[in-house]
Structures are given as C-alpha cells and as structure tokens.
Amino acid sequence: EVAESVFDFLHMEMVNYVQQSTPAGASHKDEVVYKLERIGFQTGQATIERCTKDVHRFKDQLDVIKFLCKEFWTLAYGKQIDNLRTNHRGVYVLQDNRFRVFANISNSKQFLENAAPYAAFACGMLRGALANLGIVSVVTADLGQTLPSCLFQVKML
C-alpha cells in the first residue's frame, strides 16, 4: 500500500506535464483534457481487470454502474459515489460530493475553469473501466456546482 498523497502528487504533476507540453491557447484546451482522459482510460482499463477478477458476473448495465460507484470509486478515491441517477435510457449521473482531487482546490467560482483538467483523468478511468466490461460510453465531468463536488455523466453509446 502507498500513501494517498503519493497518488495525489503524481496526479497533480501529470496534469502539470500535460498542460506544459501542450501549446497554450483556447484551441488547445481540449487537447489537454483529451490527453489526460486517455491516460485515465488506460489506467481504468487495467484497474478494472484487477478488481473484477473475483466478482460475480454482472446482471445488467445498472449492476456494472453500481459496481463502479461502490468498489471501483472506493479503490480510486477512497469513498463511494454519493448519488446515482439515471434516465433509464442509457444516461447515468454519478455525483461525488467531495471529489478528492478537488479537495485542495479553492472552491470559489474563480477557479472553476482551471479545475476542468483535473477531472479528466477520472472521466477516462470510468470510460476505460466500462470499455473493458464491454460497454462503450462517453464520460464527461460537470463542474457546474461548487467544488469539491463533481458530477460525472456517463452516456452509453
């Protein structure tokens, strides 16, 4: 086991690296998120494989999502997702009221925009985990509220 802070340090530096290695300017903003999402995707894919090896077969899509909210999220961020909503037509909204990555970011509106890249890795993790369980999806983060809460929207394709 490693200290939680080690992961946080690594994550922080990862975002820093991606931001610095990408040309500045509005047109490259998506590139930063995209790259972090891809690193997350790969991590999610590998991680889900290890944490589902002794788990029963999932009943359905909702069962998979529930597993991600509980087991997978706890493994990654030390707590469960606080609230799960769905429209029963392939859209799920996962709400973490205290997303650990945001815990150290000022919660004023001023920094909301700067916080976006910090959620990209987690989005990628979810998408990667789902992909490995045979579900193709798009995952986006919604920081429309006050930090450190974060909404993750999972849309099945």
Add this chain to the structure above:
Amino acid sequence: MSRQLRVPDVKRINSELFTLTYGSLVAQLIKDFEDDEEVNKQLEKMGYNIGIRLIEEFLARTNTGKCQDLKETAEVISKVGFKMFLGITPTVTGWDAEGREFSLMFDENPLTEFVELPESHKQLRYSNILCGVLRGALQMIHMKVETEFVRDTLRGDDATEMRIRLLEILQDQAPPGED
C-alpha cells in the same frame, strides 16, 4: 548516534492503482517523446516537481529535526520517507570513504510491479521519477545531490540500485537589500 525513527500514520490506498497510473503516464511519455533518453529526463523533472512539494508533507507529518550527517539523512530517507510514502524500506549501503555517497537498494518497488521492458526500450529508466523526487526533496532542505539508477532489474541487472551523491550543502542566502 541513532535516533528513534517513527513512521507517521497516513491514509493509504491500494498500490495497484498508483502502479497502473504511473504505467499509463510512462506510456504517454513514450508516445510523446519517442526517445528513451528524453523520457528519462522528463520523468526526472516531474519527480523533481513532486519532490519539492512532497518534502513539505514529509516535514509536517514526521516532525523530523535536523540530521547530523548524511548517514542519518540516508536512514531517514529509507526508513521514514520511503516507508511512509511507498510502504517500502530500501537498504542503505555502499558508502564511499568520505561518506558523501551512498546507494539505496530496492528489493521491491511498487512502480515496477507488472512491468516488463520490451527490447525496444532498453534505455528506459522506468523508475527515474524517484531520482527526481529525492533530488527535489533534498534540494528544499539545502542539500544539492545527484541521483541516478545505476542498476535496474528491469534492464536485466541483478539488483535495483540508486546512487545518491551529495554535491554541496547549500547556504542560506540573505535576501537582497531593499535599496
């Protein structure tokens, strides 16, 4: 003189996630740079950036006072620093005559679990981030060091060894005057 070394309780997470995240990051760097030497350099730099922040956490949590000499520093790095952050205790060994150089031997390394280097990346120093972390952390407590993995089991060596060389003790400099 040896002091009592106490490792503070910190919140811990499953090391697999950390290992796999690091793996994905290295994969991304390889994609970005396509050259092992450049990746090594970048990893070291990232480690340095982490080190200069990580030392704060270390000092805040451990209550470590000033070390008498490099020997003591080495002990603290291994038995408190590595233990607290990565849950491992590398062996301190290989001192030179003047006591300015030593090695850390890694029997285990959470970064390299599940890792095998393909033939095409034999120059990659996969754990190079650790070199940077040590350099950065020690820099903040006024020790300028040089760190390098001289052996690595990933590259087919018989052990994993990091060499740490003290270059100088940095002096506090008075800030330039107002006028």
